[in-house]
Amino acid sequence: MLDYLRLEVRRTLRDTGFMIGGVVMPVVMYLLFTNLDGGADSDWKTASMIGMAAYGAMGSALNTGGGVAEDRTIGWLRQLRITPMSPRQVVAGRALTGAVTVLPAIVAVLAAGGLVNGVRLDAWKWAVIALLLWLGSIPFTLLGLGNGYRLTAQATGVVNMVCNLTLAVVGGLWFPLTLFPSWLESLSAYTPTNRFAQLGTAVADGHAPTLAAVLVLTGWLLAFGSYAVVSYRRTARTV
Amino acid sequence: MSFTGAGKTFGAVRAVDGVDLEISRGETVALLGRNGAGKSTAISLLLGLNEPDEGVVRLFGAAPEESVRAGRVGAMLQDSRPVPRVTVGELVGFVAGTYPAPMPVAEALELAGIAELAGRRVDRLSGGQTQRVRFAVALVGNPSLIVLDEPTAALDVEARYAFWDSMRAYARRGHTVLFSTHYLEEADANADRIVVIDHGRIVADGSGEQLKRAAGGSLVAFDLAGTGTDGLARLPGVVSVEVRGDRARLRTDDSDATVIALAERGAIRGLEVAPASLDDAFLALTSSDAPSRTFLETV
Numbered sequence: 001m002l003d004y005l006r007l008e009v010r011r012t013l014r015d016t017g018f019m020i021g022g023v024v025m026p027v028v029m030y031l032l033f034t035n036l037d038g039g040a041d042s043d044w045k046t047a048s049m050i051g052m053a054a055y056g057a058m059g060s061a062l063n064t065g066g067g068v069a070e071d072r073t074i075g076w077l078r079q080l081r082i083t084p085m086s087p088r089q090v091v092a093g094r095a096l097t098g099a100v101t102v103l104p105a106i107v108a109v110l111a112a113g114g115l116v117n118g119v120r121l122d123a124w125k126w127a128v129i130a131l132l133l134w135l136g137s138i139p140f141t142l143l144g145l146g147n148g149y150r151l152t153a154q155a156t157g158v159v160n161m162v163c164n165l166t167l168a169v170v171g172g173l174w175f176p177l178t179l180f181p182s183w184l185e186s187l188s189a190y191t192p193t194n195r196f197a198q199l200g201t202a203v204a205d206g207h208a209p210t211l212a213a214v215l216v217l218t219g220w221l222l223a224f225g226s227y228a229v230v231s232y233r234r235t236a237r238t239v
Numbered sequence: 240m241s242f243t244g245a246g247k248t249f250g251a252v253r254a255v256d257g258v259d260l261e262i263s264r265g266e267t268v269a270l271l272g273r274n275g276a277g278k279s280t281a282i283s284l285l286l287g288l289n290e291p292d293e294g295v296v297r298l299f300g301a302a303p304e305e306s307v308r309a310g311r312v313g314a315m316l317q318d319s320r321p322v323p324r325v326t327v328g329e330l331v332g333f334v335a336g337t338y339p340a341p342m343p344v345a346e347a348l349e350l351a352g353i354a355e356l357a358g359r360r361v362d363r364l365s366g367g368q369t370q371r372v373r374f375a376v377a378l379v380g381n382p383s384l385i386v387l388d389e390p391t392a393a394l395d396v397e398a399r400y401a402f403w404d405s406m407r408a409y410a411r412r413g414h415t416v417l418f419s420t421h422y423l424e425e426a427d428a429n430a431d432r433i434v435v436i437d438h439g440r441i442v443a444d445g446s447g448e449q450l451k452r453a454a455g456g457s458l459v460a461f462d463l464a465g466t467g468t469d470g471l472a473r474l475p476g477v478v479s480v481e482v483r484g485d486r487a488r489l490r491t492d493d494s495d496a497t498v499i500a501l502a503e504r505g506a507i508r509g510l511e512v513a514p515a516s517l518d519d520a521f522l523a524l525t526s527s528d529a530p531s532r533t534f535l536e537t538v
Contacts (some may be wrong), residue, residue: 003336007325014324075319079376082286083337084310 004085004093005100008067012101018063023104026056027112033174034117042119044176049113050129050200051173056105057137058167058193062160064098065144069156072149072235091232098141099134106133125203132199132209139192139221146227149235167193192220240285240384240417244294246439247280254280256439257294262417264383267410269430270419273525277439278419279317282388285417286314299383306384310338313382315373317389323362327353330361331375338380347379352405367398374402378409385409387418391425403429423521437525450520457494461501462509463487474500479523490515490523 012018030052034040040048071077080090110130113119121129143163147156168174170184171193177185188194195213202209240262247255255277262268272278283289284296287303298306306312321330328344335341348354351371356364361372370390377385387406391399407429410416420426426433427447435443435450443450463485471480476493486509491497494512501507515523 003333007329007333010329011322011324071322074322075316076322078288078316079314079319081288082307082312082314082316083334083380084308084339085337086308 001085001089001093001096004089005096008093008097009100012063012067012097013104018060018101019104022056022060022063022101023108026052026059026105027108029055029174030109030112031116045113045117046119046121046204047176047197047201049109049117049119050133050204051197053106053109053113053129053133054136054193054197054200055164055168055173056109057102057133058140058173058196059164060102060105061098061137061140062144062147062164064094064101064141065146065148066153066156066160067097068094068145068148069151069153073153094145095141098144099138102134102137102141106130106137121204125206128203129200132203133196136196136199136217139196139217139224142221142224142228146224146231149228149231167191170194171197173197190216192217192224195220240296240298240415242281242284242294242296245281245284245291245296246293247284247289247291249280253439255284255291258436258439258441260434260441260444262415264415265413266432267407267416267430268418269426269433270417270436271421271423271426271433271521272419272436273421276436276525278436279388280439281436282314282316282386282417282419286312286386310340310380311383312386313377313380313384314386315377315388315390317392319373321361321369321372321376323360325361326358327361327364327372327375328357330372331379334376335379338382340381341379342381344379347375350378350405350409351375352401367394367401370394370398370402371405374405382414384415384417387416389419389421391420391422399425423518435521435524442524443520450524451515452492456492456515457490458511458513458515459489459491459494459497459501460486460509460511460513461506463506464508466504466506 030048034045034048068077077090081087107130110126114126144160147159147163151159170188171191172180172188173193177188177194180188195216198213199209199217202213242258242260245255245258246253258281270278270281280289284291285298285303287298287307296303299311327348331347332344335344335347345354345357348357351374353368353371353375356368356372361369364372374387374390377387390406391402394402403425406416406418418430431446433443433445433447433450434441463482468480468482468487471477471487471489474489475496476491477489477497478492479490481488481490489497498510498512501510
C-alpha cells in the first residue's frame with residue numbers, strides 16, 4: 001500500500017493544475033491581500049496566514065476527490081481491483097494520499113508568513129498550528145471523496161470549485177469576518193472552514209481551540225464522512 | 240476456470256444468459272462475438288468485477304476474487320487507459336509490487352516490446368504504445384491466467400501484428416490466455432480454440448476449422464436465370480439457401496452432391512464453389528435463426 005501511496009502522491013505533485021491552484025495561489029493571495037494598501041497589521045498578517053493556509057489545505061483536500069473521479073473515468077480503479085490489492089487498501093491508500101498532499105499548501109503559506117511577512121510565533125505554536133491545520137483538513141478530503149465517487153470527473157471539478165470558493169469566502173478565510181454583515185457573520189460560525197481556521201488562530205493567540213470549534217468541525221466530519229461512504233457504496237457496484 | 244449456468248442481467252438486457260464453459264491451463268482461447276454480444280460482461284464475471292445473478296463462476300477452483308487476491312490473474316480491460324503523470328517504468332513497477340511473485344519489470348517491458356519506453360510518461364505515448372503498456376501491466380505479475388478484453392481495438396494493422404507477436408510469446412511460456420475480439424482473423428490466427436458468443440449465449444466452441452465445418456463446409460452460388468428457388472433447400476447436402484437478386488447461395492456440407500443435383504436441374508449458369516470462410520461461419524452462427532448449442536455439440 002505504501003507503493004500505492006507513493007505512486008499517487010507522485011501523480012498529484014506532477015499535476016501542474018494542482019500545484020498552481022493548491023499551493024501557488026494561496027501563497028500569492030496571502031502576500032497580495034496582506035501587503036496591498038500599505039500593508040496589514042501584524043494581527044491580520046497572522047490570521048490571514050492561517051486562513052490562507054486553511055484555504056490551500058481545503059483546495060488540496062478537495063482535489064483528492066478530483067483524482068478519484070479521474071481514476072474512475074479512465075478505468076484505473078477497475079484495473080486496481082484486478083491486482084491483488086484489496087479494495088480496503090485502495091481506499092485507505094487514497095485517503096492517505098489526501099493527507100500527504102495537503103501538506104505542501106500548509107507549509108508553503110506558513111513559510112511565506114514567517115519568511116516574507118515577518119510573522120513571529122513560538123516554535124511550538126508553528127508546529128501545533130501546522131498539525132491542527134493538517135488534521136482539520138480531513139473533513140474536506142471526505143467531502144472531495146464524496147464528490148469524486150459520485151460525480152463525473154468534470155462535474156467533480158466544478159462542484160469542488162464551488163464548494164471551495166463558497167466555503168472559503170463565507171468561512172472568512174479570505175477577508176476578516178468583521179467586514180461581513182452581522183447575519184453572515186453568525187452564519188459563518190457554522191461553516192467548517194471558519195472553525196477550521198479557528199483551530200489555528202486560537203493557538204496563535206496562545207489558547208486552546210474552543211469546544212464549539214471542535215464540535216462544529218466534528219459535526220461536519222461526520223456529515224462529509226457519511227456522504228463519502230454513501231457515494232463510495234453507490235459506485236462500488238459499477239466501478 | 241469454469242462457468243456453470245452463469246447469467247447476468249442489466250435492467251432488461253440479458254447480457255450473459257446461462258453460459259457453461261470450461262478452460263484448461265495452457266490454452267489460448269478467443270471469445271468471439273459482435274459488439275454487445277456479452278463478451279465484456281462474461282469477462283467481468285470471470286474477474287469478479289461483477290457477480291453472476293445465477294450460476295457459478297470459478298477461477299482456479301476458487302471464487303474469482305480469491306484468485307485475483309492471490310495474484311493468479313492479470314488483465315487488460317476494455318476502455319481503460321493507464322493513469323497519467325507517471326512513467327511507464329513507475330507504473331509497471333508499481334503493479335509488479337502488488338503481486339506475490341512478479342517477473343522483473345525489465346522482462347515485462349521486453350515481452351511487451353516497450354523496453355525503450357521505460358522512462359517515458361504514460362500520457363505521452365501513441366495508441367499502440369499505450370496498448371502495450373497495458374499489456375505489460377497485465378503480465379508483469381507473472382499470473383497464470385491473462386485476460387485481454389478486445390486488446391487490439393483501435394490499433395492500426397502494424398501495431399496489431401506486433402501486439403499479437405508479444406501475446407503469442409507470452410502464451411508459449413505455458414500461460415493460459417483468454418482474449419475477446421470481434422475480428423475473426425485474429426481469433427483464428429492467435430487462438431487454439433474459439434468460443435463464439437451471441438446474445439449472451441455460447442453458440443459455438445471449437446477450432447477455426449471446426450467452426451467453418453459447423454457452419455456448412457462450402458458455399459455454392461449460381462444465377463437462377465428464371466429456374467426458380469423451389470426445392471433448392473431439399474437438394475443433397477444443402478444446409479441453407481439465400482437468394483440475393485437473381486443469384487442463389489447455397490451453404491452445403493457436401494458440395495459435390497449439391498453441384499451434381501444442380502447440374503441435373505440445369506441450374507449451372509455462373510456456378511461458383513468456394514470453401515466457407517470464417518466470416519460466413521460467424522454470420523451463420525450468429526444470425527437470428529442460429530442453430531442451437533446442442534446442434535453444434537455434435538460437430
